[in-house]
Amino acid sequence: MAGSTLNADQWVSEYVTPYDIYAHGITDIHAFARTPYQQMSIVSSGAYGKALVLDGKWQSCTGDEFLYHEPLVHPACVIHGNPQSVLVLGGGEGATIREALRWNSVKKVVMVDLDGAVVDACKEHLPEMHQGAFDDPRTELVIGDAIEYLQNTTDRFDVVISDLSDPIENGPSFMLFTREYHAKAKAVLNPGGVFVLQSGSVFPMDPTMHARNRKTVAQVFTHTASMVSFIPTYACPWSFVLGSDRPVNTMPDPAEVDTILESHSVSNLRMFDGIAMLGLMQLPKHIRTACENETQHYSLKDPPKFFGSGVADES
Secondary structure, X not given: OOOOOOOOOEEEEEEEEOOEEEEEEEEEEEEEEEOOOOEEEEEEEOOOEXXXXXXXXXXXXXXXXXXXXXXXXXXXXXXXXXOOEEEEEEOOOOHHHHHHOOOOOOOEEEEEEOOHHHHHXXXXXXXXXXXXXXXXXXXXXXXXXXXXXXXHOOOOEEEEEEEOOOOEOOXXXXXXXXXXHHHHHHHOEEEEEEEEEEEEEOOOOOOHHHHHHHHHXXXXXXXXXXXXXXXXXXXXXXXXXXXXXXXXXXXXXXXXXXXXXXXXXXXXXXXOOHHHHHHHOOOOHHHHHHHHHOOXXXXXXXXXXXXXXXXXXXX
16 A cells, blocks of 8 residues: 555454454564463564464453453442452453452452463563562462352352453353353352453444343343443454442442542553543443344353454465
8 A cells, every 4th residue: 555564574364344354463472372272372563562362363462451451340340339359250361350459448359261371371471461460469360160160169259350252153252151151150249249241342233242242141130231442452342241239320420430449549540530431331322222122142052152263374
């Protein structure tokens, strides 16, 4: 293209729809492995820093991960008001537990991730993301299956965060977006606890996955709410679903949110505050309409299956 210069010889090309690709120019490969569960790479991109890539799909990167991890964690903690125990299911980079540990009320964070090889690689190559969270004395790391952990644990939590990779067919996560899984997550919540699910993209052409994810959470929890954050390296708005048996105020007072954050010494956030929380919960009409009109939910008999995967390529 006239006027353009390509500065990369390696690319991670990810399908964002069946007809569109987002290609990230790669300047370095820090780690690569085929684990028992998935293909894993940690790479440097020319524009957005270091990134974790699983099964060819971009997970998060140092350049814009705060636009994902801050809304994933802090709204649920604000809604709870005084979280003391947090369970993170997934979260290999360690950024999700990093955010939970900002709350001075939190006494324990348990992170359960299936793939120890990915966690070890992130510990070594992505210190910018975890920022020492794995070494915090409040952190307990469990390498294991999320469903087995939920079935066997006797611990109870104020906040449960489902930070799982996309439900790629034949991948390790697609069974974990179902009604049965959410019911197991609810069973380990304390009364008044809050559940949050990363629930995929909300492309204007087809917001079905988010709408159906919210419908699925609503099968288990009395109150649900959606949030959307635009994340540039995902090439689209990204959604989250909150679930709780306590009411969820979708028009929070920014000043009250800021007071809760300040009272728990939550500081140095880059995107999240009271105004941001209010904005995250104000969905455009087409997404609200999709959620209102959705009639189906995901179950073990009919789980979600995200199309395709990405590819690493040289050109």
